[in-house]
Amino acid sequence: MSPSLPFSWRIKRLYVRFMLAFIGHGLAKACRTDKVIQNEIASLPDGFTFSMSVMPSGPCLYMKKDNGSIKPSRKNSETKPDVDIQFKHLAHAFGTLSFQEGTAEAFARERMVVDGDIPASMKLVRCFERLEVVTLPKFIGRKIMRHYPDISLKEKLVGALQIYLGVFAGFVMGVFVK
Amino acid sequence: MSRSYYEFFNPVKIVSGNEALEHIPYELASLGVKKPLIITDAGVLNAGLIEPVKRALMIGEVPMAGIYSDVPPDSSTSVVSIITQFYRENGADGIIAIGGGSVIDTSKAVNILVSEGGNDLLAYSGVGALTKRLKPLFILPTTAGTGSEVTKVAVIRDDASGRKVPYGSSFLMPDVAVLDPRMTLTLPPHITAATAMDAMTHAIEAFIGTAKNPLSDAYAVAAIKGIRENLIRVLAEPKSKDIRLKLAESATMAGIAFSNSMVGLVHAIGHSLGAITHLPHGVCMSLMLPYVLEYNLPQCEEAIGELLLPLAGADFYSKIPEERRAAETIIYIRAMRDELFEKTGLPRTLSESGKVQESQLEDVARMSVDDGALLYNRVDASYEQVLGLLKSAW
Ligand SMILES: NC(=O)c1ccc[n+]([C@@H]2O[C@H](COP(=O)([O-])OP(=O)(O)OC[C@H]3O[C@@H](n4cnc5c(N)ncnc54)[C@H](O)[C@@H]3O)[C@@H](O)[C@H]2O)c1
Ligand SMILES: [Fe+2]
Numbered sequence: 001m002s003p004s005l006p007f008s009w010r011i012k013r014l015y016v017r018f019m020l021a022f023i024g025h026g027l028a029k030a031c032r033t034d035k036v037i038q039n040e041i042a043s044l045p046d047g048f049t050f051s052m053s054v055m056p057s058g059p060c061l062y063m064k065k066d067n068g069s070i071k072p073s074r075k076n077s078e079t080k081p082d083v084d085i086q087f088k089h090l091a092h093a094f095g096t097l098s099f100q101e102g103t104a105e106a107f108a109r110e111r112m113v114v115d116g117d118i119p120a121s122m123k124l125v126r127c128f129e130r131l132e133v134v135t136l137p138k139f140i141g142r143k144i145m146r147h148y149p150d151i152s153l154k155e156k157l158v159g160a161l162q163i164y165l166g167v168f169a170g171f172v173m174g175v176f177v178k
Numbered sequence: 179m180s181r182s183y184y185e186f187f188n189p190v191k192i193v194s195g196n197e198a199l200e201h202i203p204y205e206l207a208s209l210g211v212k213k214p215l216i217i218t219d220a221g222v223l224n225a226g227l228i229e230p231v232k233r234a235l236m237i238g239e240v241p242m243a244g245i246y247s248d249v250p251p252d253s254s255t256s257v258v259s260i261i262t263q264f265y266r267e268n269g270a271d272g273i274i275a276i277g278g279g280s281v282i283d284t285s286k287a288v289n290i291l292v293s294e295g296g297n298d299l300l301a302y303s304g305v306g307a308l309t310k311r312l313k314p315l316f317i318l319p320t321t322a323g324t325g326s327e328v329t330k331v332a333v334i335r336d337d338a339s340g341r342k343v344p345y346g347s348s349f350l351m352p353d354v355a356v357l358d359p360r361m362t363l364t365l366p367p368h369i370t371a372a373t374a375m376d377a378m379t380h381a382i383e384a385f386i387g388t389a390k391n392p393l394s395d396a397y398a399v400a401a402i403k404g405i406r407e408n409l410i411r412v413l414a415e416p417k418s419k420d421i422r423l424k425l426a427e428s429a430t431m432a433g434i435a436f437s438n439s440m441v442g443l444v445h446a447i448g449h450s451l452g453a454i455t456h457l458p459h460g461v462c463m464s465l466m467l468p469y470v471l472e473y474n475l476p477q478c479e480e481a482i483g484e485l486l487l488p489l490a491g492a493d494f495y496s497k498i499p500e501e502r503r504a505a506e507t508i509i510y511i512r513a514m515r516d517e518l519f520e521k522t523g524l525p526r527t528l529s530e531s532g533k534v535q536e537s538q539l540e541d542v543a544r545m546s547v548d549d550g551a552l553l554y555n556r557v558d559a560s561y562e563q564v565l566g567l568l569k570s571a572w
Contacts, residue, residue: 095181100181101181104388104553104554104558105388107388107554108387108388108389108440108554109181109182109183109184109389110183110184110185110389113305113306114305115304115305115306118548118549118550119545119548119549121550122547122548122549122550122553125553146477146556146557146558147557147558
């Protein structure tokens with residue numbers, strides 16, 4: 001990180017790094033506890049990898065599917081991930097990950113470059129949106145999503161609790177993103 | 179403050195109109211091309227469309243490296259390799275693609291290999307793999323439809339896996355697109371109708387989608403107006419050069435619109451329908467268009483309503499109160515499809531096409547929700563919703 005980065009941008013960068021880790025651990029937990037995400041991840045092959053990063057040099061989340069579940073893992077620089085999602089700028093990553101802009105809006109505004117397996121990236125988009133439905137307050141989710149599904153308060157609270165616990169456990173184990 | 183933001187890019191020089199072909203030698207020379215290779219398919223060759231191009235080149239004293247005329251409808255990596263070899267053996271230094279979307283996509287892929295070297299097309303798949311200008315590419319579209327002459331994508335089947343692999347880069351755009359009325363004069367009525375409805379769908383989806391912007395809107399509206407004014411007329415007067423040219427220009431404008439604003443659910447379903455049932459792309463578009471517009475109506479009422487002006491004309495538009503316009507747009511499109519069915523047999527429903535089995539619909543729906551175009555549709559769609567749409571289009 002450049003030492004001259006203004007303080008507010010250092011905070012934003014930290015926030016983006018935290019949120020990417022949150023998505024990573026959240027997805028890892030939810031692919032065991034949430035039906036919708038479970039189904040989407042189940043249709044991806046074992047060994048599937050994806051990366052979500054900020055240009056030019058991070059932060060970066062890298063995940064891999066092994067034995068049926070998907071987990072944050074160390075980036076293998078030799079092989080290209082199956083799906084590579086790159087925000088063009090830290091400002092865009094911050095805008096999207098702080099829910100000022102929904103996923104569909106971010107795509108429409110070309111905030112990121114998506115390379116690789118398109119059908120798999122559509123499955124991931126549905127996973128991210130589901131994660132938002134479960135973990136975010138409804139008034140935020142509604143604002144940024146094209147379609148907010150019917151979800152009972154109980155389903156939402158239980159789901160959110162499970163995911164937050166999973167994320168917490170992930171952080172306690174000390175796995176943070178680069 | 180609104181977070182609105184858009185990008186718009188169209189670096190293609192459009193050379194359009196009467197005797198446009200005769201401008202090719204000058205344009206080639208400006209780009210330093212001395213020996214171009216012509217790439218086309220059997221249908222275009224047999225329609226006699228290569229002759230006027232050859233003549234224009236001959237009189238302009240441009241020697242050709244050769245003519246490759248065996249591009250199949252469903253082009254693949256092996257075809258691209260064969261043409262690449264042909265290009266190299268004959269010492270070509272540029273490409274002139276003459277044909278519809280199939281020839282154009284193939285030529286874009288050939289241009290990757292002849293410019294970058296090697297024989298491994300897959301190494302350049304996806305986005306971002308190309309980092310520098312390719313060899314000069316000229317495109318002469320012979321269908322007024324895909325708009326591929328102004329887009330930055332090509333889709334080529336990989337022979338090894340059978341998958342359709344996308345290639346995306348601004349460097350795939352040609353240097354020059356030539357629209358000459360002679361190139362589309364021979365297009366049979368049913369292909370004229372289907373490809374024009376593809377162009378119509380490009381413009382409509384660009385105009386109502388999430389990535390719409392003022393520049394692409396201008397192109398989309400002009401394209402829709404051009405298609406509705408000229409499509410039915412061209413079926414009555416297929417040999418009219420003026421009408422053919424207007425249709426070709428409209429398809430190119432629709433291409434510029436969707437190249438910058440993307441397409442939506444009609445294409446998401448159409449891509450899957452085409453892949454599974456082998457119905458031509460334009461037929462899939464025409465078939466699904468009104469059903470998807472109805473589905474999108476609640477979220478896109480204003481934009482769909484605005485389309486009534488370029489579609490039905492000012493007189494009709496001004497008589498319709500604002501809250502009725504979107505519904506009238508859809509009625510207008512349905513009427514247009516009825517007319518095309520009557521004149522060319524262009525199917526309006528899946529069953530009418532005679533090429534789709536009801537048992538295929540579930541696979542089509544499953545594939546559609548994984549299509550990237552869905553992201554740019556203002557209304558999201560689940561598997562069940564797409565299946566519902568397909569059933570209503572049955
Ligand atoms: N790259 C892109 O942006 C893009 C966009 C849309 C579609 N496409 C691709 O385009 C393809 C479809 O293209 P298309 O609809 O233009 O059809 P096409 O190129 O497959 O042509 C259809 C048939 O019409 C014949 N034909 C073409 N022009 C003729 C003429 N003037 N006179 C007589 N016969 C003629 C051809 O020989 C062919 O048999 C698909 O493979 C699709 O994937 C690409
Ligand atoms: Fe199309």
